[in-house]
Each structure stands twice: as C-alpha cells, then as structure tokens.
Amino acid sequence: QQQVKQSPQSLIVQKGGIPIINCAYENTAFDYFPWYQQFPGKGPALLIAIRPDVSEKKEGRFTISFNKSAKQFSLHIMDSQPGDSATYFCAASRGNQFYFGTGTSLTVIP
Amino acid sequence: DTGVSQDPRHKITKRGQNVTFRCDPISEHNRLYWYRQTLGQGPEFLTYFQNEAQLEKSRLLSDRFSAERPKGSFSTLEIQRTEQGDSAMYLCASSLGWGRTEAFFGQGTRLTVV
Numbered sequence: 431q432q433q434v435k436q437s438p439q440s441l442i443v444q445k446g447g448i449p450i451i452n453c454a455y456e457n458t459a460f461d462y463f464p465w466y467q468q469f470p471g472k473g474p475a476l477l478i479a480i481r482p483d484v485s486e487k488k489e490g491r492f493t494i495s496f497n498k499s500a501k502q503f504s505l506h507i508m509d510s511q512p513g514d515s516a517t518y519f520c521a522a523s524r525g526n527q528f529y530f531g532t533g534t535s536l537t538v539i540p
Numbered sequence: 541d542t543g544v545s546q547d548p549r550h551k552i553t554k555r556g557q558n559v560t561f562r563c564d565p566i567s568e569h570n571r572l573y574w575y576r577q578t579l580g581q582g583p584e585f586l587t588y589f590q591n592e593a594q595l596e597k598s599r600l601l602s603d604r605f606s607a608e609r610p611k612g613s614f615s616t617l618e619i620q621r622t623e624q625g626d627s628a629m630y631l632c633a634s635s636l637g638w639g640r641t642e643a644f645f646g647q648g649t650r651l652t653v654v
Contacts, residue, residue, distance in 0.1 A: 472648075476644060
C-alpha cells in the first residue's frame with residue numbers, strides 16, 4: 431500500500447516555467463513532509479520541508495504548499511532552469527520512518 | 541566532506557554470495573536509516589537505529605539481511621546468500637534526532653547480483 435501518492439510521473443517544462451508536483455497522503459499521524467531532489471547515480475538531497483502547522487513555505491525558488499484538510503501538498507519550482515532537471519520525491523514522516531512517493535522526473539528544456 | 545558516506549559505491553556479486561555495505565553518518569547524528577531503492581521507485585524503508593539500538597525493521601528486511609551499528613557511529617548492512625531480486629541501490633541516511641527530523645542521504649551503494 432502506497433502511503434504517499436505522487437503525480438505526475440514525468441513533467442517537461444520550458445526554462446522559466448513553473449513545474450508543480452503534487453502529493454497526497456492518508457495517515458494523519460504524519461507530521462513532517464520533505465521534498466528530495468535526486469540526480470542519476472546520486473542519493474536523494476533534501477530540498478525543502480514543511481510541517482502541517484503552516485500552509486506554505488518558500489526557500490529560494492522552491493515553494494511547498496500544504497493543505498492539511500485535503501491531506502495534500504505540492505512543490506512549485508519558480509523560474510525553472512535546465513539544472514533543475516532531476517527526479518523529485520515527496521515524503522511523509524511520523525518520526526522514525528519516511529514514506530516516499532514514486533517520484534517525478536522533471537525535464538526543463540532550455 | 542562531512543556528509544553521509546557510503547562504501548562501496550558499486551558492488552557486483554554472484555548469486556549466493558554474501559555482501560556487506562558500510563555507512564558513516566554525519567558525526568553528531570544519532571539516528572541512522574537504511575533504505576532500498578529500485579529503478580523508477582522511491583526509497584523504501586528497511587531499518588532504523590537510534591544510537592546503537594535497532595528500533596525498527598521493515599518486513600522487507602528478510603532474515604538474509606542484518607544491520608548493525610555497534611558503537612552508535614558507523615553502520616553495516618549485510619546481505620547473505622544474495623538473490624537477483626536484491627539488486628538495487630542501498631541508501632543510508634542520518635538525522636540529528638532530538639526533534640530535528642531532517643534526514644540526509646548518502647550517495648548509496650549500487651548492488652548488482654548476477
């Protein structure tokens with residue numbers, strides 16, 4: 431059973447566009463929601479994270495929007511660049527374990 | 541480099557052989573996690589240590605898998621009698637604990653069982 435559902439599976443945008451990746455969860459015990467960026471052959475790198483007591487968090491060009499009532503959260507990448515081309519994973523945690531989505535492969539076309 | 545370090549980066553082994561991977565977490569982190577990632581999938585939880593105590597194990601961790609963190613610092617993951625289905629990237633992560641949840645991953649060990 432997939433604890434965290436992520437969509438879309440892949441995404442292609444033009445440079446400067448704003449890709450949006452969505453995730454949904456069921457377990458209301460989750461209290462920490464990170465996003466990871468992964469390049470081929472590398473481990474996931476923590477990008478940005480949010481807790482359910484806030485509805486939005488921005489760090490640089492990356493923004494998380496969080497909707498607690500809908501049990502959904504999303505990642506927005508402002509002014510996307512070709513260097514942002516990677517696989518993005520959302521995750522949810524209840525302290526000792528992280529549950530990851532299936533990933534979104536993002537391609538930013540120059 | 542003070543990040544999470546994993547060794548080796550790549551391992552090719554014959555079916556039925558035993559393999560052991562090592563993870564060195566960020567030095568002050570007391571939590572250490574092992575995850576497995578197959579192609580096109582997100583990481584799947586295997587096990588978790590708080591200092592030297594193994595507190596949680598996934599059902600994915602069959603009896604052929606064993607993990608240790610003897611002194612609460614580095615950890616090893618051993619797979620006995622490897623099978624082709626064990627081929628995956630094995631990822632280690634660490635976090636500070638004590639209310640700091642951010643987990644940082646290493647580069648992973650890519651295992652190929654032939």
